[in-house]
Amino acid sequence: MVSLSTLDYILIIAFFAITLSIGVFVSKKAGKNSSEFFLSGKTMPWWLLGVSMVATTFSTDTPNLVTDIVRTNGVSGNWVWWAFLITGLLTVFVYAKLWRKSNVNTDLEFYEFRYGGKPATFLRKFRAIYLGVIFNVITMSAVTLAAIKIGGIMLGLEPWQTVVSAGLITVVFSALGGFKGVVYTDFILFFVAMGGAIGAAYYLVNLPEVGGIEAIMTDENVIDKLSILPDFSDKNALITLFIIPLAVQWWSSWYPGAEPGGGGYIAQRMLAAKDENHAIGATFFFNIMHYALRPWPWILVALASLVVFPDLASIQEAFPNITDDKLGHDLAYSAMLTKLPSGLLGLVLASLIAAYMSTISTQLNWGSSYIVYDFYKQQINPKASEKRLVAVGRLSTVMLMIISALLALLLQNALQLFELLLVFGAGTGLIFILRWFWWRINAWSEITAMFASGIISILLKLTPLGDYLFKSEDSVFENYFEYPFVVFVTTIIWLIATYVTQPESKEVLQDFYRKIQPGGPGWEKIISEANADGVNLKTTEEKWSVPSGIGAMLIGCLFIYSCMFATGYWIYGNYNFAIGLTISALLSGFFLKIIWKRIKSTIL
Template identity: 75%
Template sequence: MELSTLDYAFIIVFFSLVLGIGVYVSKKSGKNSTEFFLSGRTMPWWLLGLSMVATTFSTDTPNLVTDIVRTKGVSGNWVWWCFLITGMLTVFVYAKLWRKSNVNTDLEFYEMRYGGKPASFLRKFRALYLGALFNIITMASVTLAAIKIGGIMLGLEPWETVVSAGLITVIFSALGGFKGVVYTDFLLFFVAMSGAIGAAYYLVNIPEVGGIEALMANENVVSKLNILPDFDNTEVLIMLFIIPIAVQWWSSWYPGAEPGGGGYIAQRMLAAKNENHAIGATFFFNIMHYALRPWPWILVALASLVVYPDIASIAAAFPNVEESKLGHDLAYSAMLTKLPSGLLGVVLASLIAAYMSTISTQLNWGSSYIVFDFYKRQINPNATEKQMVAVGRISTVVLMVLSALFALTLQNAFEVFDLLIQFGAGTGLVFILRWFWWRINAWSEITAMFASGILVISLAKTSLGDFLFAADTGVFPEWANYPFIVVVTTAIWMLVTVLTPPESDATLRSFYRKTQPGGPGWRKVVKKAEIENEELVNTGEKWSVPAGITAMLLGIVLIYSIMFATGYWIYGRTTQAIVLTIVSVISGFLLIKAWNRLKGNLL
């Protein structure tokens, strides 16, 4: 496929703007570590919200959605749609707590909530575990998608894609810091959305597909359209819907959807002007991320089933693609080759934007862990602001290089997604409860983290895994693998919690005084302090969790009803679409009232 002069013009202008922003903010971003990683905590909700959306608009996401739709149907997306529940919990319960904590990274939380050597170990270990290992895996998955897009659309070798895509990203990330990331995300959001919507509209209407009505009636597509899984197929229902909705959303840690907030979502909440801006940013992100953005990708995935019904047809159309990179996720890139001049340039720019936004965020977030939670905490406690910014920039480059090298060994985006989900299985409940139950200690988190990892490794393609979960001969059905890890991990860390001593009174009281979590889970600590004539509770602030839970439930109804209504309008199922649109309006009205009550509790 050859690019026209107009296509090149779009891409060159886009690169120039991104680099210009990075250079423009580099001087202020390098002023100190707070500016480099949190932009001075002065960011408004709308800019942070757009940045969150742009960050999760990565090149691997449309590939992942395409893989899911082609193999499991639209309803297969419940494996990640379920995380909306986590997102709403973060919006209306945890966002204000994170902003109150005033930490530089969410890992700094550990030595505020816990004490002693276990807390210090937890902070340093997770700085490398998440900031380096998991971060590199996540970025490698994104880079893998870029490799497939470059191979299909431009005929590039994997190393050529890695070098060309990564070079500009790492330059502006290292120069501009967090402010450069957020400012460029503003541009990247609109470019990425325009490309995704434009591509979906054009590709649905190409002659091979024949328009939306023909697409919906195509024999390859009809069985894939259901938004809810087939309730008559028990195994599919359990795997694609019941486990995600009943277990996965609260039990698993996953980048960008951490129970109780965390990672780069927490980084943006910490950069907000105040608690209400943190709430507004995360709510805007969840609406865009779940309710509206998936549908352009889903439409292209459905259209690809008409043009490329199987992997063999993709291989026949693109014989130069390595056999190791062939998969259903490649169909998205394959469809984009049919775009006309001009639109092709916009879409390529949008994919580059998606890649750069995600990678730049991961780089800045990961290097913030390495700087604050490892370098300053472990290696150089007296580090100057200049030294910390320098280490941040060096670690940015190192993380980029390592993730690029790892990407060259990967094959499929869904495999990486599934691996990350399982490695976090059973840890999520700790992240939810640690704010509201005084008895959670550092050993609870350490145990959950190691128990989950050891179980996943033990069960993955081993004789023990075959004995318990083999398709035909295992003790349990295959779908029970994930719940098994969750139950065992949770039981282990809860047992360790009650067998190990609680955190000291001084640590617990200091944490309560700063964040004001409230609730019955802290009653024992508060009452003991009162007996000793120490006041912990801010009497001018009400406990906001009940109002937050109400707003959370209304937010879930609102966003799911918008998501379903959008799908049914596209499908042409007018009755369902109208009913769900009415539900979304009513739930939106009730949410506004609940949100106003919640704001009153925060004053």
């Protein structure tokens, strides 16, 4: 437990005061109508939305998760989430403009726009609860669990004390300010959070007991954790940490913040943008910051923690008040923060509070938008006034916070939840990619995939079937086949369901194409049928933009990965690799700029 100085308290209290002031300031306009409360009137600029996306994904559980990964699997273990860059850049260069063209209020409203009839209505209603409540609550619980561990390690707080103190301010702010309050505050939270993370990394790496970056590089507990790429001679690590994420995971799994085809709170921000160009700019800025610049302060603290706390026993010895059910490698990040000096400690605590509030407030507003637009207004009270919709939004915000806080008290570590969410959404991602470009995808495709993925995951995680197939000494498959197995079986099931059920009606498909203009060979049949009926669905003669979007995605990946790894090798002192990757980043950035201009010109 640390002792906070007067300066630390001043920094933390000032941060709370500024945050709540913004919420109160925008509360009147946010309560004007539901569009203002959830999308800020769809007038937001790219830079504000981009910063908000970065701030939202910088939650209290993220440094804990990265620390857990680095201590368990080394730096290369981060490929389990680095691979999602491919998804992110496809959203930038292919899906962002499609989402903005749809002009829906939530990404779930898309279902009754792309599909028709009772299946579409059911899908929208069910996913409003499935994502807005169940998935959302699990995600918020992971963030709150991280806050509990930080409060326990650094301040000696009981779990319930952390939940009440952190949650109360956040839920009041979120209920008052709505989306605009979230985005405005995110702008401040981002700089506070990044300043705290970088300041903490610099100080902790240079602690006397750590000895600086050179000492870390040669420490026996660290040296086998440094590689950015997994050990290619270790088949299990290579397949689990590198091949599966890059070959399967990025396109097949629905994961909050990295949804194939865009979705969730990323879609919410794209829908709130001024226009399609601002939607693209926001998501591109987010991906650069999220992958290229932000991970290294956390990674450095994780590596330094291996010097000070080489194993769980050393953490347990240093912090005996932590109960066994909360003990894990993710605690090492908070443990290292206890060594910060006055002033910097206050800044870092404020940054962690900022990270917590940013993520939770976004999740609350996003989840509440599903409950209001896609469940309450659609199923319970279609004639509800705007005032009533805002009131329901504020009430659901409070309820989501309470449920997630209660669940957080039962959980143990962040990596446990990350893996659960990945497997639970396995096999559904391909539908979210294809539904824009293949007419044959229907509502039953999504319904089947969603239930198949969930049921298979439950059977593998909670019954002896998982042990029999993957985890016992006599298992049928190697343990790393579990995720691809779920993807393969789920995909086969939803493809069968697609072909044995009726396609969407001609009217639904033609209306969708007319508004979105997705293009591509997957819609040729619908266009031909429309032409035969004397209906022209094409409102533009421009070439199909997806091939150039995929090209931009590939060059963008090269650019961002080069930036990310060049930063790492500069830190490591491996200057040959660092110089080569820096040149790669400059060249790919140059070519990306040329392609970017072409893409923008097709939208204007």
